[in-house]
Amino acid sequence: MTVKVRFFARFRELLGTDIPAEPEDGATLLSLVRDLALKKKEGYDAIFDGHGNFHEFVIVMRNGKRVEHDDVGAVKVADGDEIAVFPPVAGG
Amino acid sequence: MLFGDEGQERLKKAHIFIAGAGGLGSPVSLYLAVAGIGTITIVDMDVVDQSNLNRQILHNDRDIGKKKTVSAEEKLTAVNPDITVHAIDTRINESNAATLIGNADGIVDAMDNYPTRYLLNNVAIHMTIPLFHGAIHGFYGQATTIIPGKTPCLKCIFPRAPPGEVSPVVGATAGVIGTVQATEVIKYLLQSGDLLTNRLFVWDGLAGRADEIHAERMPCCPACGGLTPDKGGKNK
Numbered sequence: 001m002t003v004k005v006r007f008f009a010r011f012r013e014l015l016g017t018d019i020p021a022e023p024e025d026g027a028t029l030l031s032l033v034r035d036l037a038l039k040k041k042e043g044y045d046a047i048f049d050g051h052g053n054f055h056e057f058v059i060v061m062r063n064g065k066r067v068e069h070d071d072v073g074a075v076k077v078a079d080g081d082e083i084a085v086f087p088p089v090a091g092g
Numbered sequence: 093m094l095f096g097d098e099g100q101e102r103l104k105k106a107h108i109f110i111a112g113a114g115g116l117g118s119p120v121s122l123y124l125a126v127a128g129i130g131t132i133t134i135v136d137m138d139v140v141d142q143s144n145l146n147r148q149i150l151h152n153d154r155d156i157g158k159k160k161t162v163s164a165e166e167k168l169t170a171v172n173p174d175i176t177v178h179a180i181d182t183r184i185n186e187s188n189a190a191t192l193i194g195n196a197d198g199i200v201d202a203m204d205n206y207p208t209r210y211l212l213n214n215v216a217i218h219m220t221i222p223l224f225h226g227a228i229h230g231f232y233g234q235a236t237t238i239i240p241g242k243t244p245c246l247k248c249i250f251p252r253a254p255p256g257e258v259s260p261v262v263g264a265t266a267g268v269i270g271t272v273q274a275t276e277v278i279k280y281l282l283q284s285g286d287l288l289t290n291r292l293f294v295w296d297g298l299a300g301r302a303d304e305i306h307a308e309r310m311p312c313c314p315a316c317g318g319l320t321p322d323k324g325g326k327n328k
Contacts, residue, residue, distance in 0.1 A: 008294055008303065009232040057254035064306030066249065084305050086294070088254045089229035091261050092116045092204035 001025070001079040005036055007043075008086040014043035023077055029060060030072040033085055047085065059086040099282045100128060106281050107131040109193045111184055111212055112202035113160040114138070115261055116226050118150035119270030120200050120277075125168040125175055127278055132168060133178040135192055136160040147263035184208055189215045198277050201225045201246075202270070206253030210315070213238070213246040217316050224276050226269040228261050231297030233269035236288055236307070237276045240319060243289040244307045247315035268295050 005019045015037060023032050034052065037044040049055055053069065060067050061084040067075055077083070095103065108129050110121050113136035121134055140148075140155040140163055148160075155163040161179035168177045180192060184203075189211050193199060199216050201223060203209050209225070216223035216238060223238040225246060238245050272293060279285045292305040311317055 006303075008305070009229075009296055012296060013298060056252045057250075059250065061305060061307075065308050066251075066310065068251075086292075086305060088250050089227045089232050089234060090204065090206060090254050090256060091229045092112055092114055092202050092227060092266075 001077070003032065003077050003079070003081040003083060005033065006082065006084045008084065009089065010046060010087055011043065011085055014046055015040055027077050028073055029062060029067060029075050029077060029083060030054070032077050032083065033060070046087070057088060059088060060084070061086070095282055099284075102281050103128045103278065104130040106198075107133070107194075107196045108198050108200060108277055109196035110134040110200040110202055111208065112136055112204065113148075113150060113164040113179070114144065114202065114204060115147040115228060115263070115266035116202035116270045116273065117164075117200075118148045119267050120202055120226075120274045121150060121164060121168055122171060123271060123274035124200075124277060125172045125177070127274070128172065129175060129277070129281075131176045131178070133180065133192070133194075133196065134161065134164050134168070135180045135182060135184055136164070137181060137183045147261050147266045149263065149267075184211065186211060190219065193219065193221065196221060198280060199223045200273055200277060201227075202273070205256060206250070209246055210253075213315055216240055217245060217319060222280055224273045224280075226273045228265045228269050230260055231262055231265055233265050233295040233297075235269050235272045235276070235293045235295075236291060237280070239287070239289055240316060244309045245313060245316040248310040248313045249292060249307050251310075251313075262297065265295070265297055268297070 003021050007015045007017045037047050106129050110117050113134050138160050140151045140158050150167050151163045159181050161181040165177050165179035217240040220240050226235045292307050294303045
């Protein structure tokens with residue numbers, strides 16, 4: 001299966017974007033993004049907390065639909081999925 | 093004329109509420125003023141500081157120490173003396189937000205924090221007024237247009253606030269996002285083009301890329317989950 005992961009803003013700066021991935025069957029949103037982010041510690045730390053969960057403000061979207069953090073460890077990725085990982089900004 | 097007499101008249105009759113006279117509020121208010129938006133209410137509680145001047149182009153060096161509302165009113169009436177500017181020096185809070193917004197046709201989110209953004213979002217939903225969201229950090233920015241009942245609201249897209257920041261911002265980033273917001277307001281009032289609804293516009297100045305992220309309403313959203321499309325905003 002082939003999926004695409006899009007990192008945005010600071011996450012893109014640290015990890016790149018539009019990353020094609022070929023996760024194994026059964027991979028979840030959490031495991032997919034975690035495996036990609038682990039390639040660069042700074043990128044991983046920007047996205048995940050010390051327990052390996054997404055920081056609470058990180059937005060995870062699968063095919064345009066936001067996925068609740070409580071569900072990212074259960075939602076399995078499917079062939080053709082586009083996963084977006086986005087850090088909202090706060091300034092004005 | 094780009095808008096024709098009828099379009100220009102629509103802008104003249106419009107009342108837009110701008111929350112914040114800072115980095116985003118500066119370009120938004122200036123462009124709406126010169127577009128001829130008839131009534132602009134702009135709210136801020138701060139005083140102009142030298143550190144603001146890299147991005148808050150509504151204020152000049154000689155305004156340092158002056159209330160931002162005073163400075164804003166001076167500049168906006170200077171660029172267009174034919175409009176009415178209500179510059180209100182106060183902090184937007186739960187008890188005054190709806191009254192301040194009043195009968196505005198649109199709310200521009202030019203705030204620097206999510207608690208106040210969520211408050212504006214609630215008022216927008218309650219009063220079915222569109223909310224034009226923007227936020228910036230460094231070289232990054234985001235914007236979306238929210239039509240209550242029809243599009244995802246701020247809570248649908250951002251259920252939890254990112255950490256507060258004392259944002260180092262490149263002034264030009266505020267320019268990019270603020271002008272996107274002003275464009276959205278004008279399009280909404282003119283019923284022209286495709287609004288930035290159901291989409292989050294994402295600007296990455298470092299990469300020199302603009303992207304969009306598709307966004308959908310969350311049925312379980314605590315802010316707008318109960319709102320149906322027929323109760324939705326006054327999308328003219």
